[in-house]
Amino acid sequence: MTNTARASGVSRRGLLAGAAVGATAFGLAGVAGTPGPAQAAPPSGGYLVGAGRGDITGAIAGQGMMGYSDLSQVATGLLQRVWARAYIIADAATGTRIVFVNADLACIFQSHRTGVMKALAHRFGNVYTNENVNINATHNHNSCGGTAWDYAYVLASLGHRENSYRAEVDGIVEAIVAAHDSLAPGTLELGHSELHDASANRSLQAFVRNPAADQKHFPEHIDPQVTALRLRQGGTVIGEITWFATHGTSLTDANTLISSDNKGYASYLAERSNPGVVAAFPQTNAGDMTPNLWLRKMHPGGPAADHRTNRVMIGDRQYRAAQRAFAAARPLTGAISYAYRFLDLSDIRIDGHYTPDGKPTRTTPAIMGAAAAATSTEDNTRSQLSFLQEGVTLPFAQALGVDTTATPPDWAVAIQAPKFDLFPLGYLPPRPWIQQVLPIQLIRIGDLVLACGPAEFTIVAGLRIRRIVADALHVPLENVLMQGYANGYSQYVTTPEEFLSQQYEGGETLFGRYTLCAYMQEFDRLARTMAAGRRSDLGPTPSDTSGLQPNLLAPVPADTPVRGTTFGAVIASPRTTYAAGQSVSVSFSGAHPSNRVRRVPADGSRPTDGYYVIERFDGGRWITAEDDSGAASELNWKRPGGQDAASVVTITWQIPQGTAGRHRIRYFGDRKSSTGRLRPIVGVSPAFEVT
Numbered sequence: 001m002t003n004t005a006r007a008s009g010v011s012r013r014g015l016l017a018g019a020a021v022g023a024t025a026f027g028l029a030g031v032a033g034t035p036g037p038a039q040a041a042p043p044s045g046g047y048l049v050g051a052g053r054g055d056i057t058g059a060i061a062g063q064g065m066m067g068y069s070d071l072s073q074v075a076t077g078l079l080q081r082v083w084a085r086a087y088i089i090a091d092a093a094t095g096t097r098i099v100f101v102n103a104d105l106a107c108i109f110q111s112h113r114t115g116v117m118k119a120l121a122h123r124f125g126n127v128y129t130n131e132n133v134n135i136n137a138t139h140n141h142n143s144c145g146g147t148a149w150d151y152a153y154v155l156a157s158l159g160h161r162e163n164s165y166r167a168e169v170d171g172i173v174e175a176i177v178a179a180h181d182s183l184a185p186g187t188l189e190l191g192h193s194e195l196h197d198a199s200a201n202r203s204l205q206a207f208v209r210n211p212a213a214d215q216k217h218f219p220e221h222i223d224p225q226v227t228a229l230r231l232r233q234g235g236t237v238i239g240e241i242t243w244f245a246t247h248g249t250s251l252t253d254a255n256t257l258i259s260s261d262n263k264g265y266a267s268y269l270a271e272r273s274n275p276g277v278v279a280a281f282p283q284t285n286a287g288d289m290t291p292n293l294w295l296r297k298m299h300p301g302g303p304a305a306d307h308r309t310n311r312v313m314i315g316d317r318q319y320r321a322a323q324r325a326f327a328a329a330r331p332l333t334g335a336i337s338y339a340y341r342f343l344d345l346s347d348i349r350i351d352g353h354y355t356p357d358g359k360p361t362r363t364t365p366a367i368m369g370a371a372a373a374a375t376s377t378e379d380n381t382r383s384q385l386s387f388l389q390e391g392v393t394l395p396f397a398q399a400l401g402v403d404t405t406a407t408p409p410d411w412a413v414a415i416q417a418p419k420f421d422l423f424p425l426g427y428l429p430p431r432p433w434i435q436q437v438l439p440i441q442l443i444r445i446g447d448l449v450l451a452c453g454p455a456e457f458t459i460v461a462g463l464r465i466r467r468i469v470a471d472a473l474h475v476p477l478e479n480v481l482m483q484g485y486a487n488g489y490s491q492y493v494t495t496p497e498e499f500l501s502q503q504y505e506g507g508e509t510l511f512g513r514y515t516l517c518a519y520m521q522e523f524d525r526l527a528r529t530m531a532a533g534r535r536s537d538l539g540p541t542p543s544d545t546s547g548l549q550p551n552l553l554a555p556v557p558a559d560t561p562v563r564g565t566t567f568g569a570v571i572a573s574p575r576t577t578y579a580a581g582q583s584v585s586v587s588f589s590g591a592h593p594s595n596r597v598r599r600v601p602a603d604g605s606r607p608t609d610g611y612y613v614i615e616r617f618d619g620g621r622w623i624t625a626e627d628d629s630g631a632a633s634e635l636n637w638k639r640p641g642g643q644d645a646a647s648v649v650t651i652t653w654q655i656p657q658g659t660a661g662r663h664r665i666r667y668f669g670d671r672k673s674s675t676g677r678l679r680p681i682v683g684v685s686p687a688f689e690v691t
Helices: 003-007 015-020 110-124 151-157 162-181 212-217 261-273 307-327 395-399 412-416 459-473 515-531
Strands: 047-055 061-066 074-078 083-091 097-103 133-137 184-194 225-233 236-243 278-280 330-332 336-344 421-423 437-445 448-452 480-483 570-572 583-590 612-618 621-627 633-638 647-654 661-672 678-684 688-690
Touching: 047 162, 047 225, 047 236, 047 278, 061 151, 083 162, 083 236, 083 261, 083 278, 083 336, 097 162, 097 336, 097 437, 110 133, 110 162, 133 448, 184 307, 212 459, 225 307, 236 307, 261 278, 261 307, 336 515, 437 515, 448 459, 459 480, 459 515, 583 661, 583 678, 612 633, 647 661
Parallel strands: 097 133, 236 278, 448 480
Antiparallel strands: 047 083, 047 184, 061 074, 074 633, 083 097, 184 225, 184 330, 225 236, 336 437, 437 448, 570 583, 583 647, 612 621, 612 661, 633 647, 661 678, 661 688
């Protein structure tokens, strides 16, 4: 093995545990079908750049949430809307382009890719393809569940949720279309900074098993690198992308409100401070990075004890690190190229060049270990199978010496050892319960390279892939990012050394101890193909798993008003006066929020399309002061006791400092009749004065 190669979550978490026990707007020539091969020289005509947003908020109540796969984590309202943010960067001379989409979701599944690419093909022909479109997730653990087609994930939400799936696909497409429509001549800037107080290593027991050279690269056991890309049209900033590795688990599994967690809050701060800018905060190799800095077992916290405060603080720290990176940014120029290939991760033969001991080996079909079902104890408040603990292994596997034997026999249990195999996802009928044919992708913009993988890579796993790609493409290591959570999802990737520890991340490394080695081999091949200016073959085609989707939730009944009221009636009124900084709550007799997913336009032009607005009386009329996209308000939904078809909708507003004047809260819903017909509801609170 060369020195370069050597150096170079079903949490989803308790579902299986639970299941086991119960043509462009600017007329660019030659763009259609452009494969985007590597180019030796920078584009002579400069760039076209565009950016756009789309609302991807699905059903906000009565459905399971995605991230922890906890059957008891069912959505009960909205803390803050979730968004897709899309960016297009094109060579103005050739039309070669890439699309980068960052979505406030726990995961991007093949279901998302299929729906989005079908819509793009219908609208744009072959301008946008699998090869030049990247869709990745912030990995917040408070988005809608049930949007995959894989049983391992949809069952965590008691079935596939078509309403939430449709909202997510439509919002991603809207963001891409907005970016496409905004394309204009522009420039790029690339900057770096570091952030040392927004992540901690939740799997230190595994990290310290890595070679000293790898550990030395991360002396604080975290990846502090912040990388920022800015898009300008003329002198106007239209887009900002800031990469940093930390999990979207500030809100923990105790939260039941749909939200975007710390990265979404960072985006909110950036976009509020500079209206018109589309600001994304994507992940890199965040597999073992937690924002819960105190690293307490089953009692997550840090920097503060309150989880919502942590969301704000960790988001704010990322936002400030982004500003430092942009302050040091320099122009980025150079060619655009990309490469994409599907891999059958269940059956990859791995050359010894990529393994720790130099011996060939292979991957296996997906198997989840007991340590995975035990959850990540630093980020969870509870475990679905409390008798399972991190560090558990098969005793007989250790007795056979598998913790020191680098190349096990060629059979699945041995390759997975010392994992305590619990859920054989790749073998379950009627088809594998997770996607096993998964994509890898390379995107290059000048000297910035994204190595895009469909998993959660630990910082050392990411480092090894980054080194390989940097070596093949002859770019600085700091400019190669491991873009995790991209284009699909297959849980975790640890190093072979980390795998032996069988912490949570190792238990979720599904394709065996040498999963990372397979990725290293295939990224090396893809990068060398790109460097040679050739187009890679696309590899095997993923199976269509859209059919036979389970739905274990009972239908939502026809709505009835809260007893003794009418729809829209105020059942808990505000006081007449409040001071800025205080909290005001109003409860309405409403309807089930999942009757209709209420999405809003990204430009804020129709706030009443959402679930509520907070209005101020100004100039003789009521105007919107805040809508349900803001960070100072929330909606909670519940069934009143003994009334299984009634809904109490409570809207709470934390009044910002500096607020004054007469205000009111308006609620919007959709009630369902016994025939299934929907009719709108509007509730209006009494006015109150803010002093």
